[in-house]
Amino acid sequence: MNDSLVTSDPARPSKSSGRWWKGLVIGVLVAANLVVGFILWTLNSAQAAFRDNAEQNTAVVPELNVRPVEASEPITFLVIGSDSREGLESLQNFGPSEGARGDVIMLVKLYPGTGTAQILSLPRDLLVDIPGHGSDRINSAYAYGGAPLMVRTVREVTGLPVHHYVEVDFVGFQALVDEIGGVRMDFAYPARDLNSGLAVEAGHQLLDGKQALAFARSRHYEELHDGVWTAVNADDFGRTHRQQELILAILAGLKKPSSLPEAGSIVASFAQHLTVDSELAKSSLVELAFRMRGISGSKIETATLPGFIDMFGEKSVVKMEHPEADDVIVAFANGQPLTTNIASLRRLEVLNGNGVEGSAGRMSQLLEQQGFEVASVDDADRSDYEATTIIVRPEALEQARALVDAIGFGEVSTGALADDIDAIVIVGLDADRSLRTG
Numbered sequence: 001m002n003d004s005l006v007t008s009d010p011a012r013p014s015k016s017s018g019r020w021w022k023g024l025v026i027g028v029l030v031a032a033n034l035v036v037g038f039i040l041w042t043l044n045s046a047q048a049a050f051r052d053n054a055e056q057n058t059a060v061v062p063e064l065n066v067r068p069v070e071a072s073e074p075i076t077f078l079v080i081g082s083d084s085r086e087g088l089e090s091l092q093n094f095g096p097s098e099g100a101r102g103d104v105i106m107l108v109k110l111y112p113g114t115g116t117a118q119i120l121s122l123p124r125d126l127l128v129d130i131p132g133h134g135s136d137r138i139n140s141a142y143a144y145g146g147a148p149l150m151v152r153t154v155r156e157v158t159g160l161p162v163h164h165y166v167e168v169d170f171v172g173f174q175a176l177v178d179e180i181g182g183v184r185m186d187f188a189y190p191a192r193d194l195n196s197g198l199a200v201e202a203g204h205q206l207l208d209g210k211q212a213l214a215f216a217r218s219r220h221y222e223e224l225h226d227g228v229w230t231a232v233n234a235d236d237f238g239r240t241h242r243q244q245e246l247i248l249a250i251l252a253g254l255k256k257p258s259s260l261p262e263a264g265s266i267v268a269s270f271a272q273h274l275t276v277d278s279e280l281a282k283s284s285l286v287e288l289a290f291r292m293r294g295i296s297g298s299k300i301e302t303a304t305l306p307g308f309i310d311m312f313g314e315k316s317v318v319k320m321e322h323p324e325a326d327d328v329i330v331a332f333a334n335g336q337p338l339t340t341n342i343a344s345l346r347r348l349e350v351l352n353g354n355g356v357e358g359s360a361g362r363m364s365q366l367l368e369q370q371g372f373e374v375a376s377v378d379d380a381d382r383s384d385y386e387a388t389t390i391i392v393r394p395e396a397l398e399q400a401r402a403l404v405d406a407i408g409f410g411e412v413s414t415g416a417l418a419d420d421i422d423a424i425v426i427v428g429l430d431a432d433r434s435l436r437t438g
Contacts, residue, residue, distance in 0.1 A: 049268035049271065050268050050271040050281060050285060051281045051282065053268060053271035053272040054271035054272070054274045054275065054276050054281055055274070055275040055276070056275075056276060056277070056278040056281050057147050057165065057167075057275055057276065057277055057278065058277075058278045059146070059147065059148050060146075060147040060148045060151055060165045060277050061277050061278055061279055062148070063147075063148045063151040063152050063155070063162075064151065064162055064163060064164065064165065064277060064279065065155075065161035065162055065163050066163075067163040067164070067279070067283070068163070071112060071291070072112055072113035073112075073113075074109050074110060074111045074112075074335065075109070075110050075112070075163050075164065075288070076107060076108070076109045076110075076160065076161055076162055076163050076164075077107070077108045077109075077110070077162075077163065077164045077165070077166055078105075078106075078107060078108075078150070078151055078154055078162045078164070078165050078166070079104070079105075079106045079107075079108050079166045079167075079168075080104065080105060080106075080142065080147070080150060080165070080166070080167045080168075081103045081104025081105075081167075081168055081169075081173065081216070081243075082103065082142065082167055082168070082169040082170075083103035083169075083170065103124060103139065103217070104121075104124070104216070104243055105121065105122040105123075105124055105138060105139065105150075105154070106119055106120065106121050106122070106243075106247075107119070107120045107121075107122070107154070107158070107160060107162070107332065109332065109335075110288070110292060111335070112288060112291040112292060115291070115292055115294045115295055115299060116295070116299045116300070116301075117292075117295060117299065117300045117301075118300070118301045118302075118303075118332060118335070118338060119244060119247065119300060119301070119302045119303070120302075120303055120304075120305065120328065120329075120332045120338065121240045121243065121244060121302070121303070121304045121305065122138060122154065122157075122158075122304075122305050123138075123236045123237065123240055123304065123305065123307060123318040124137065124138065124139040124236060124240075125137045125138075125139070125236045125309075125316065125317050125318045126138040126157075126305065126307060126317070126318045126319075126320070127310075127312055127317040127318065127319050127320075128141075128153060128157045129156070129157075130144060130149070130153050131149065131152055131153060131156065132144075132145075132149075135312065137315070137317055138153060138154075138157065141153040141154075147165055147167065147275075147277075151165055158329050159329065159333070160329065160332065160333055164276070164277055164279070164280045164283075165276065165277040165280070166274060166275075166276050166280070167274065167275040167276070168273055168274055168275070170213060171273075172273035172274065173209070173212070173213055173216070173273075174209030174210060174212070174213050175209060175273050176209070176250075176270060176273050177207070177208065177209035177212040177213075177250065178208060178209040179269065179270070179273075180250070180253050180254055181253070182206045182207055182208050182209075182212075182253075183206070183207050183212050183246065183249045183250050183253050184204060184205070184206050184207075184249060184252070184253060185204075185205055185207060185215075185245070185246070185249050185415070186203070186204055186205075186389065186391060186413045186414075186415050187200055187201070187202050187203060187205055187415060187416075188202060188223075188351070188380070188381070188391055188415055188416075188417075188424050188426070189202050189223035189224050189225060189381065190202050190223065190224040190381075191221065191222065191223050191224075191232075191416065192222050192224075192229070193214060193215075193217075193218040193219075193220050193221050193222065194220065194222075195218075195219065195220045196213075196214040196215075196217040196218045196219075196220070197210070197211075197214045198211065198214035198215050198218050198221070199211075199214075200215075201381075202224075202381030202382075203381050203382055212246060212250075215242055215246060216239075216242060216243050216246050217239070218234075218238075218239060218242060219234060219235065219236070219238070219239050220234050221233055221234050221238055221239075221242070221416060222234070223416065223418075230418070232416055232417065232418050232419070233416055233417070233418075233419060235309060236309070236318055237304060237307075237309075237318075238416070240304045241304065241393050241394060241395070241416070242416060244302040244304070244394035244395070244414075245393075245394045245414040245415065245416075247302075248300060248302070248394060248414055249414075251295065251300070301337065301338050301397075301398070302338070302394040302395050302397075303328055303332075303338035303395050304395065305320065305325050305328060305329070306320070306321040306324035306325045306328060307319055307320050307321050307325065308321055337398075338395070345372070345392065345396060345399045345400065345403060345422040345423045346372060346373055346422055347372075347373045347375050347420060347421055347422045348367060348372050348373065348374055348375065348421070348422060348423050348424070348425055349374075349375055349376050349378070349418075349421050349423070349424045349425070350363050350364045350367070350374055350376070350377045350378075350424075350425045350427065351377075351378050351379060351380035351424060351425070351426045351427065352377075352378070352379050352380060352383070352427050353380035353382065353383060353384075353385030353388075353389070353426040353427050353428055354383060354384075354385055354427055354428050354429045354431070355383030355384070356429070359427045359431060360377045360378070360379075360427050361377060362431075363388075363425060363427045363431055364377055366407060367407075367425070370406055370407075375420070375421060380426045380427075385426055385427070385428035385429065386428055386429050386430065387409075387410060387411050387428045387429075387430050388407075388409055388410035388411070388425065388426065388427055388428040388430055388431040389410065389411055389412075389413055389425075389426040389428065390403055390404060390410055390411070390412050390413070390423055390424070390425050390426075391413050391414065391415040391417070391423060391424040391425075391426070392412065392413075392414060392415075392417070392422070392423045392424075393414065393415075393417060394414045396422070396423070397412060397414065400412040400423060403423070407431075409430045409431060410425075410428070410430065410431070
């Protein structure tokens with residue numbers, strides 16, 4: 001036989017090569033286990049820090065609905081801003097300090113699967129039936145029976161589930177805002193409230209904790225129009241709108257966690273300012289915070305339960321507007337848009353914010369051609385707006401984005417508006433360039 005036709009055996013890995021691959025696989029598995037172990041340790045440590053720092057309320061737990069098992073299922077929180085003044089340095093602008101009531105009442109529904117949220121605000125003066133106490137303003141439920149009665153009242157009034165309870169008082173709110181370095185907000189006009197102590201100039205302002213609290217508490221809100229201080233949304237609905245606006249601004253200013261350890265540290269640091277139900281303290285809150293890390297104002301829909309101001313005996317109260325209130329509650333329960341029954345933007349105020357003569361007029365013509373009513377044309381507080389800014393109430397963000405799409409440029413912000421105005425359009429340099437070339 002010709003030796004040249006004899007094929008050699010296929011190459012076989014040497015024993016040393018096999019040991020190398022085996023060692024590599026074991027090393028990878030060990031490293032993976034270390035990473036998983038580190039993540040679990042971080043979660044447990046952060047959760048323990050939250051549990052140790054947050055004040056826990058055990059009495060409210062029997063009133064809560066069982067939280068969904070699936071991590072992607074929506075979770076509803078009842079968020080209460082208590083008007084307790086305990087520990088607050090300055091009391092002069094906040095009225096009597098005896099006792100505490102629910103000053104801010106919000107149902108916040110988180111959708112971890114999509115990273116979105118809905119906020120339904122209940123006016124603090126809403127007339128409801130408080131179990132065991134008859135008809136009264138809904139914020140009195142907190143004074144009568146604390147968190148348990150507050151949860152029970154909200155559940156019975158709305159028919160909505162409440163899975164968790166979160167409460168922050170005046171001191172905690174100020175501390176939260178100061179801890180994130182303040183909150184940035186846009187004001188079309190100088191604004192004040194002599195009762196709450198609010199005093200801000202027009203434009204893009206950085207509010208510290210004290211001024212943010214004064215803004216959230218304002219029920220006598222005024223703006224300086226043509227040298228005259230004018231009341232704007234100076235009622236319970238106006239305050240609710242401002243609270244929603246402030247929440248969106250705070251979320252915009254929050255540092256977004258890029259890792260689970262960072263999410264844990266943020267949650268733990270905020271915990272010291274909160275009172276939560278004891279079940280929330282035990283839950284995987286850090287993981288939830290990380291799943292919701294991408295949330296922003298554009299992913300949050302806000303609404304206020306529709307109602308009208310009326311008298312009940314000698315008290316000024318808010319009564320539900322039917323069937324509008326029922327429709328909003330059903331939409332919130334089913335995860336549907338909350339703004340279906342809110343009128344589209346129609347009546348606009350146009351302000352020249354770029355200093356180019358005629359820009360506001362050209363913008364007004366464009367808007368009128370598209371069916372909008374321009375109520376007035378004037379100059380803005382300054383003339384260096386680079387981008388056209390459309391200021392609306394928080395519940396009209398979707399309509400404002402549609403307006404931006406319609407004109408082809410601009411950005412959206414939330415702010416306080418006069419009762420007869422749906423939006424303020426501040427014309428920036430981008431508008432002048434587009435309108436001249438369009």
